[in-house]
Amino acid sequence: MGAKNKVIFGRIYCSGTSCSTESQSNSKFSSSISIASIFKSFKRKLVVGSFHSTPSFKSYVETCASLLRRCSCTHRLLSGLALQGHAVKCGISSDRSVFTKLLTMYSECNRPADQNRIFIEFAGSDIFSWNFMITDFARSGDIDSASNLFDQMPERNVVSWTIIIDELMKRGRVRDALGYFERCPCHTVVSYTAMINGFARNVMYLDGLLTFRRMIRYGLMPNEITFTCVITACGFCGEFDFANSVVGMIIKNVFGQNLSVCNSLITLYLRMGDAGMARKVFDGMVERDVVSWTALLDVYFQMGDLKEARHVFNKMPDRNEVSWSMMIARYSQSGEAVEALWLFKHMLCNGFKPNISSFASVISASASLENLLHGRSVHSHVVKFGCENDIFVASSLIDMYSKCGKSDDARRIFDSLAMKNIVCWNAMVGGYFYDGRMVEAKDLFMQLPERNAASWNAMISGFVQNELYEDVLETFNEMLTSGQVPSRMTFSSVLLACASLPSLEKGKNLHAKTVKLGIATEIFVGTALTDMYAKSGDIESSKSVFCLMPEKNEVSWTAMIQGLADSGLAEESLALFEDMKKTDINPSEPMFLSIIFACSHCRLVDKGFHYFESMDKVHGITPKERHYTAMVDLLSRAGLLRQAEDFIRKMPIQPEANTWAALLSGCVTHGNDGIGERAAKMVIELERQSTAGYVLLSNIYASVGRWKDVSKVRTLMRETGIKKGGGCSWIQIRDCFHAFYSWDSNHPNALEIYEVLELLIPEMIPCML
C-alpha cells in the first residue's frame, strides 16, 4: 500500500498542478488514501513562521488545488470535502486557486447550497468566481438569478457580458440580450459572435447578418467560429448573395481549410440547391470529421441517390447519433419507412442512445406504415428514455396513433402535455378525422388557440378523406375569409373535392387562384388540377395543365393516364404510358390498373394480357386483387365469359367479390344466365350485405326474360332485409352545393332545388319524388 501511494504522491508533487498526468488512479479508496498521505507528508514539511514565503507553501496550495480539480473531474465529493477541511484548517481555503477549484468541485458534484455558501464567504471581487456562478445559474435554468448576480457584480469583464448575452439568447430573451449587448463597454469577436448566433437561434437571421456587418465596420476581424455562424445563418434565410460575399472573405482570410467552416459550407451549398458545389467542398477538405461525413450523406439524399447515401453511411469512418438520425429521417421522408424502422433497430443494436430526432423520425415512419405494433414498441422506448414530454416526439406520437385509427390513445398523449404547440393541436384534429369523428374534430378546431395554414389543411383534408365535399368548400371559404393564404396542400385537397363534384366552375376558379399565386404548375397543385379537369370531363384542360408542369412524378403520370383512360381515350392513354416508360419514372401498381382498364374499353384483349403479364415479369410488381378484377372485366366486356370464369378459378389469390361482379356484369351485357348465376352466387357469398349481386342477378333474369326468377330475387332481397340504396346527386345553386337523394324531399332547400331542376331537366322531377 505504501509504495503505491508514494508513487502517486510523488507524481503529483513533482508534476505540479497538471491534472491529466495523474488521473490514472481511479479507485475511490486509493484516491482518498493518497490525499491523506499527502497531508501527512506536508504537515511534516511545513515550518510554522516561514509559512507565507516558503516554496513549500506554494507547492502545498498548488497540490491542494490540483487534487480538488481531480475530485471534480471524477466527482468524488467525499475526498473533496476532506481536502476542504484541511484547507480551512491550514488557512488556505481563501487562496484564489484553491477557492476557485472548490467552487468547481461543488458545481460538478451538484452541491449548489455549499457552492453558494463558499461563494458568498470568499468571492469578494474575484471576477472569475462571479462569472462561474452566473454560468452555473444560467445552465441550471435559473436565468433570473444569473442576471441578478450579473447586475450585482462589483466589476465585470467582457467575458461576463458575453456569458449573460449568450444565456439570454439561448432562452429566447432577445430584447434583454440586445440591451446588455448595447451596454457592454467593450466588444470582442466572441461577444459579437454570441450575438450573431443568438439572433440565428431565435430565427432572426437578418438581424444576425446585420450584426455581422456592424462588427466588420467596428473593425473587428471575424474568426472561424464567426464565419461558421454567419454561413449557417445565410443558409437558413436564403441570403445567398450575402453568403457568397462571406465566402470571399473566408478565402481571403485563409479560413477556407477550417473544419467547421467547411462543414457549414457544405450545408450552405445544399440549401442553395447546389449539390455539386457541396460535394466539391467536401472533396477539398484537408481534414474531415463525423459532421462532414454526415453532411455528405445529405448531399446524396438531396440528389435522390439513396444508394450512394447508404454506401457513404456504410463506409464512414465514424458515426454518431446524428448520422443515424439523418439516415432514419431521410429514409422515412423518401417513403422508405420499412428501411427507416430497420435503421432504428440497428442504431439501438450498435449501442447508440435514441434521441428526440431519431424518435420523431421513426415514429413518423411507423405512422406512414400504419404499423401500430411497432409504434407502440417505439412509444415504450420513448417512455424508457424519458422523452415523452418532448413536443416533437409527442406530436409525432399523436400523429402515429391517429393514422392507426387510435384517436383515444392520441388524445391521451395530447391531454398529458403541459405545453402544447400548434403542431400537436393540428395532429389531434387530423386524428379525429382519421377515425371519422367529425364532431370531435370540429370541436377541437374551434378550440384551437391559434390557427395556421396546417390547421386549415387538417380540416380540409379531413373532410376530403370522409368524402364530405360540401364541408371542404365551406371550410375553404372560411379559410379565405379569415385571411389565411391557402398553400399547395390546401389547393390539392380542395381540387380533389372539386374532382368529385359535378360543377367545373369551382375548379376553374381555383385554377385561376393558383395561377395568381404562381403555383399552378407546381407538382402537387398541377397534379391535382390534371386530375380535377379529367374527372370533370374537361380532358383538354387536363392535358394542357399536365403538359405545362416542368416536373412530374409518378402520381402526376398516373392522374393523366387514368384521366385519358376514363375519358374513353384509351389509345392516347396507352401511348402516354409508353412515353412515360422512356423517362426515369417506373410504372406503378395503380397505373397498371388504368392501363388494363383502357385496354378493356377498347377491347384490346391481347394488349391487356401483355401489360398484365409484364407487371410481374418486367417490373416486379405482384398483381393485386383489383388487377385480376380488371382483367376479368377486360375478358367479360369482350364477351369471353368462359375464359373469364376460367381466369378467376386459376387465380393464385382469393378473388374479391368485385372480381365475380365484373364477370356477372359481363353476363348481363351478353345475356349469359348460366355463368351469371354461378357468378352471382359467388358475389352474394363473398359480400352478404351488398345489393350488387342481387340487383345484377335480377337484371340477368330480366335480360333473358326469366321474370319469375326476377321476382324471386326481389323477394329474397326483401326477406333478408337488404334495401337498394338510393342514388345521390348534386346541384349548385348560387355559391352553394347541395347533395340530395332520390328519396329526399326533406332537404332544407328542397323547394329551391326542385325549382332549379325544373328549369334544367323537367322530366327528372317525377323520378325523384
Place this chain on the structure above:
DNA sequence: CTAGGGTTAG
C-alpha cells in the same frame, strides 16, 4: 494561467 461564441439530424 483556468472562463465566453460553433458545424450535421428533428
